Structure formats: C-alpha cells, structure tokens
Amino acid sequence: MRPEDLAEVRSLSLFRNMLQGNFQALMEGAYAQKFPAGLELIREGDQADFFHVVVEGKVEQYAHWQGRSTTMSVIEPVGTFILAACIRDLPYLMSARTLEPSRLLLIPASDLRSVFRRDPEFAISVVEELAGAFRAMARHAKNLKLRNSRERIVCYLLTQSRLAGGADHFPLPIEKRLVASYLGMTPENLSRALKSLEGDGVQIKGNMVSITDRRALMATSPPDMLIDGPDPDRFTRAPAGLRAPLHTPPKAE
Amino acid sequence: MRPEDLAEVRSLSLFRNMLQGNFQALMEGAYAQKFPAGLELIREGDQADFFHVVVEGKVEQYAHWQGRSTTMSVIEPVGTFILAACIRDLPYLMSARTLEPSRLLLIPASDLRSVFRRDPEFAISVVEELAGAFRAMARHAKNLKLRNSRERIVCYLLTQSRLAGGADHFPLPIEKRLVASYLGMTPENLSRALKSLEGDGVQIKGNMVSITDRRALMATSPPDMLIDGPDPDRFTRAPAGLRAPLHTPPKAE
DNA sequence: GTCGCTCCTTGATCAAGATCAATTCAAGAT
DNA sequence: ATCTTGAATTGATCTTGATCAAGGAGCGAC
Numbered sequence: 230m231r232p233e234d235l236a237e238v239r240s241l242s243l244f245r246n247m248l249q250g251n252f253q254a255l256m257e258g259a260y261a262q263k264f265p266a267g268l269e270l271i272r273e274g275d276q277a278d279f280f281h282v283v284v285e286g287k288v289e290q291y292a293h294w295q296g297r298s299t300t301m302s303v304i305e306p307v308g309t310f311i312l313a314a315c316i317r318d319l320p321y322l323m324s325a326r327t328l329e330p331s332r333l334l335l336i337p338a339s340d341l342r343s344v345f346r347r348d349p350e351f352a353i354s355v356v357e358e359l360a361g362a363f364r365a366m367a368r369h370a371k372n373l374k375l376r377n378s379r380e381r382i383v384c385y386l387l388t389q390s391r392l393a394g395g396a397d398h399f400p401l402p403i404e405k406r407l408v409a410s411y412l413g414m415t416p417e418n419l420s421r422a423l424k425s426l427e428g429d430g431v432q433i434k435g436n437m438v439s440i441t442d443r444r445a446l447m448a449t450s451p452p453d454m455l456i457d458g459p460d461p462d463r464f465t466r467a468p469a470g471l472r473a474p475l476h477t478p479p480k481a482e
Numbered sequence: 483m484r485p486e487d488l489a490e491v492r493s494l495s496l497f498r499n500m501l502q503g504n505f506q507a508l509m510e511g512a513y514a515q516k517f518p519a520g521l522e523l524i525r526e527g528d529q530a531d532f533f534h535v536v537v538e539g540k541v542e543q544y545a546h547w548q549g550r551s552t553t554m555s556v557i558e559p560v561g562t563f564i565l566a567a568c569i570r571d572l573p574y575l576m577s578a579r580t581l582e583p584s585r586l587l588l589i590p591a592s593d594l595r596s597v598f599r600r601d602p603e604f605a606i607s608v609v610e611e612l613a614g615a616f617r618a619m620a621r622h623a624k625n626l627k628l629r630n631s632r633e634r635i636v637c638y639l640l641t642q643s644r645l646a647g648g649a650d651h652f653p654l655p656i657e658k659r660l661v662a663s664y665l666g667m668t669p670e671n672l673s674r675a676l677k678s679l680e681g682d683g684v685q686i687k688g689n690m691v692s693i694t695d696r697r698a699l700m701a702t703s704p705p706d707m708l709i710d711g712p713d714p715d716r717f718t719r720a721p722a723g724l725r726a727p728l729h730t731p732p733k734a735e
Numbered sequence: 736g737t738c739g740c741t742c743c744t745t746g747a748t749c750a751a752g753a754t755c756a757a758t759t760c761a762a763g764a765t
Numbered sequence: 766a767t768c769t770t771g772a773a774t775t776g777a778t779c780t781t782g783a784t785c786a787a788g789g790a791g792c793g794a795c
Contacts, residue, residue, distance in 0.1 A: 417784085765769095
C-alpha cells in the first residue's frame with residue numbers, strides 16, 4: 230500500500246484514535262485492493278474472514294431469498310461493512326458487490342479482534358461504528374414499516390438533498406432500480422410515483438432531481454430525525470426542551 | 483439489590499467475563515427495579531441515559547411516525563436494549579414499554595462507557611451484544627423486504643416452534659396484534675392468513691399453535707438461517723461445503 | 736454511424752393487503 | 766353472576782402496489 234493511502238486510512242474515524250503501533254500491525258496484515266465494477270465481494274452465508282473498508286467507489290449490500298433479491302444499503306467512502314459478522318465470527322447476513330470500480334481495504338477478522346482486545350481507543354471506534362450500523366438498519370426497518378412507498382420516496386429525496394448540502398438540484402447517487410429496491414418497491418412503481426410527485430414540489434429528469442417546492446414536498450411526508458437522520462452532533466445538541474423534530478414544518482396545511 | 487439477584491446478573495453472558503472489581507463498580511451505580519405492565523420505559527428521541535437489561539418479564543420496542551406505530555422487537559430475559567444509543571450517547575430511535583410486570587437492571591450509560599474502556603473482556607461482551615442486535619435488525623429488514631405476509635407468518639411460526647424446543651404444539655409468546663405489528667401487517671390480515679393456513683399444516687386455537695404437517699408448512703415458505711436464525715454455534719459449525727440451509731426441505735414440490 | 740444491452744418508462748390488469756364496520760370472544764372488575 | 770374493556774374475528778369494499786407486456790432512451794462496442 231502506498232504511503233499516501235496509508236495516511237488517508239489512518240485519518241478515518243475508525244483508525245484515527247488508535248495507537249500507532251496497533252495501526253501498523255493492522256495494516257501489515259491488511260490488503261488494499263482495487264476491484265472492477267460489478268464484482269461480488271461477499272456472498273451471504275459465507276464465513277466472515279475480512280472486515281471491509283470502502284476507500285473509494287461504491288458498494289451495494291444486498292440479500293436474497295427464494296430467487297428474490299433486495300438492496301439493503303449502499304456504502305460510499307469512507308464506510309465499512311460486515312463488521313458485525315467479523316466481530317462475532319459468524320456467517321455474513323448480506324452479500325456485497327461493487328457498483329463502480331472501487332478501492333477497498335480488507336482487514337483479517339482475527340487481526341481486528343486481537344487489536345480490539347488490546348487497544349481501548351480502537352475498541353471504542355469499532356463499537357461506535359457498529360452502533361452506527363445498527364442505527365442505520367433500525368432506521369431502514371422503521372422506514373419500511375411506518376411509511377408507504379410514496380412517503381418513502383419523498384423522504385429519500387429530501388435526505389439526498391440534505392446529503393448534497395441542502396441543494397435543491399442534485400443527481401441521484403445510484404440507479405433508479407437500486408433506489409426502488411432499497412426503498413422496497415418495484416422500479417415501475419418508483420417511476421410512476423416520481424412522475425406523480427411532480428405536482429408535489431419535485432421534478433425528476435433523468436437522474437437529476439429538482440426540488441421546486443420544498444415546503445409542499447415536506448408536507449406530503451414530513452422527514453423525521455429518528456428515521457431519516459442525521460444523528461445530532463454531540464456538541465451542538467439542543468437542550469431537551471428544544472429538541473424539536475428537524476425539517477418538520479410548523480404545520481402541514 | 484439482593485445477593486441472589488446479583489449472582490444471577492453476574493452469570494449473564496454480558497457480565498460473565500468481566501473483572502469482578504469492574505462488575506461491582508457497575509452494579510453500585512445501577513438500579514434493579516420492578517415495573518408494572520404497560521409502563522413506558524423509554525420514549526424515542528430522548529437522550530440515552532441508562533442501558534437496560536431485562537431480567538424478568540417482557541419488553542416491547544416500538545416506533546412511531548405520524549400517528550402510526552409499529553412493534554420493532556420484543557425482548558425477553560435475558561436480553562438488553564438501547565445499547566447502541568448508550569454507546570454513542572445519542573437519542574433513542576425506539577420507544578420501549580413493559581408488556582408484563584418486569585424486573586429490569588438500569589446501568590448509567592456513562593458507567594457503561596467507562597468500564598467498557600478499561601475492561602477488554604467487558605468490551606468484547608458489549609460488542610458481541612451489539613453485533614447481535616445489528617444482526618437481529620438486519621434479519622428483520624430482510625424478512626420484511628423479501629417475503630410477503632403469508633410467508634412471514636409461516637416463518638414466524640416455525641421460528642417460534644424452534645424456540646419452543648422444536649415442539650409442534652406451543653403457545654404464541656405475545657398477543658396476536660403484536661405479532662401482526664411485528665410482522666408488518668394488520669391484525670385483520672394476520673387473522674385471515676392464519677385461518678387460511680389451516681390447509682397448509684398448521685392449526686391455531688386461541689394462542690395455541692399446532693403444527694400438523696411441518697413438511698407442508700416448510701414447503702409453503704422455507705425458513706432460512708440467514709433470516710430466521712439461529713446463528714450457528716461457533717464450535718459445532720459444519721465445514722463450509724456442508725453448510726446447507728437449515729430447515730429447508732430437499733425440494734418444494 | 737448502428738448494433739446490442741440494460742435501464743427506464745408507460746399502459747393494462749391483477750392480487751395483496753388495508754380500511755371500515757360490525758360482531759364475537761375472553762378476562763378482569765365489581 | 767353481570768358489566769366492561771380490549772382483543773380477535775369476519776365480511777365487504779377499496780387502495781396500493783405488483784405483475785405482465787411493450788416500447789423508448791441511453792450508452793458503450795464495434
């Protein structure tokens with residue numbers, strides 16, 4: 230691995246606070262590797278041998294049953310996956326494939342566990358990462374159970390807008406069929422719903438989204454910090470009494 | 483807290499391997515408390531102050547949005563909840579209420595974090611607990627996205643049978659309306675589907691379930707270790723080539 | 736350029752599941 | 766025992782979303 234890559238990895242929140250010696254030990258056993266688009270990295274049910282960090286590119290986590298398949302998440306830099314399976318030394322619950330040419334860091338699960346055991350700072354980073362993954366999955370499940378497909382779409386678009394820095398005009402980060410699968414609906418359904426949403430404050434052309442009436446859109450389906458995120462910043466947190474739901478208009482009219 | 487309770491808690495997998503001194507420190511700051519049925523213990527959005535362990539009784543985790551509500555999980559002894567929120571010092575994503583009179587252990591989140599930092603054995607137990615929670619939630623989401631309601635019901639019944647020691651005759655552990663909410667459907671739907679399943683190898687009378695033709699039932703909707711569990715035992719694990727899906731009949735006919 | 740591939744869209748139809756409404760049932764309280 | 770309350774069931778209807786089928790658009794290969 231090149232020294233500049235090493236510095237980049239070292240700066241990730243997961244590795245930032247650990248002891249230098251332990252970091253080096255981890256990196257000596259790790260593989261930095263490039264993969265082409267569309268490659269299956271992980272197959273669900275396999276044993277967890279390597280912890281994966283996405284340094285560059287895009288990785289889809291998906292699952293299947295009885296010939297059906299669904300997108301569970303898309304991981305962008307710098308994100309990680311299959312931490313839980315590695316920690317517990319259990320089979321993966323989800324498969325993973327690259328969506329673009331990607332650069333990954335693969336850390337042997339046994340190394341991960343042994344450094345975890347002797348570096349409390351790293352242990353904290355690992356457990357925070359894992360807690361974040363749990364919360365993301367809990368949000369995903371809440372979204373599926375509490376909203377219909379139209380509402381999920383609206384909140385997805387508003388979340389993407391937020392991730393794009395609050396822009397009213399931004400591209401979808403992934404193909405529509407993946408958006409549909411992630412949101413638990415068919416592509417046909419997504420397509421139709423997107424068109425019908427043009428009367429509610431959003432226009433889609435190709436993969437470009439234009440929010441034309443944010444207030445109307447939010448009234449259609451108010452986002453909720455506890456489903457759509459983000460988690461509040463630990464340091465700028467509002468006092469309890471003022472912790473109103475983010476993004477929620479005063480009143481849907 | 484009574485000494486015999488203390489011994490019981492100490493024997494839980496979460497606390498079994500930690501240093502005695504650290505265990506005592508945790509217990510000194512913790513509260514063992516009894517709660518009546520139907521009490522709201524946690525409200526989603528609130529700050530995570532206490533890590534909860536269910537020592538006796540039954541606790542429902544649920545979530546809501548826009549007046550709708552859904553059951554996310556039911557925790558029985560000895561299970562824990564809101565670990566992720568405590569670890570990250572973030573607001574709860576789910577509410578929790580007792581379903582029966584229950585005995586809980588409440589550990590201040592700050593104590594949890596400080597002992598986590600200085601006891602590697604405890605850190606490992608915590609991260610395994612959290613990894614388990616993540617996997618449970620991932621399974622929940624997979625179940626919702628990959629199966630229709632009839633299939634979810636069948637697999638739920640088969641899972642309950644397994645948890646009851648493989649019995650063909652066992653009671654539902656929770657009210658049907660909770661089963662319905664947990665499985666992401668209306669009570670009416672569950673009721674109808676249960677009746678219609680009488681032709682497929684299962685009979686329900688009140689809250690008693692009788693599996694009359696397990697093979698037929700499994701053919702209706704084959705359970706999958708990666709959705710329904712259980713995680714394989716670490717020590718009796720089959721070699722990779724033989725890791726066939728559990729419970730799956732040779733062929734659905 | 737045009738061929739071929741995949742994704743996306745659109746329309747028509749169908750099935751699954753939700754909703755609304757009305758009983759029935761079970762369990763605890765008095 | 767009866768009353769009360771919430772759960773469960775049942776039926777009728779409606780809505781949502783899935784499925785099936787047929788084009789159309791985008792894009793890379795050649």
